[in-house]
Amino acid sequence: MKRQKRDRLERAQSQGYKAGLNGRSSEHCPYQSMDARSCWLGGWRDARDDKQSGLFK
Template sequence: MKRLKRDPMDRAFMRGYQHGVHGKSRDLCPFTHPSTRQAWLNGWREGRSDNWDGFTGTAGIHRLNELHAVG
């Protein structure tokens, strides 16, 4: 059975979110393509916001699943 690749924008968002929720700098963005970079930064902003609101650990995992289901 073939596996479908996830949308690159979705993957970039999730990676950015994980960086943000762990308090890492946005300067660590690995992408150079403008749209992919923007998706990563959007995820990073969501992650930083959740980090400030206390969504870390198990709560952060549940929040990430909610974001993934909506997106």
């Protein structure tokens, strides 16, 4: 059961990262549960930081 939960949260983080790179707003988070939403927003923030530091154009 832990494996499924971890995979779901990793997927949420990955999708948030992709959304951040594509310039989507954090308001468009598709997750309702706090765990998944937190991971999605964490990925979104990481992508925005990476983009601002010049890793991506």
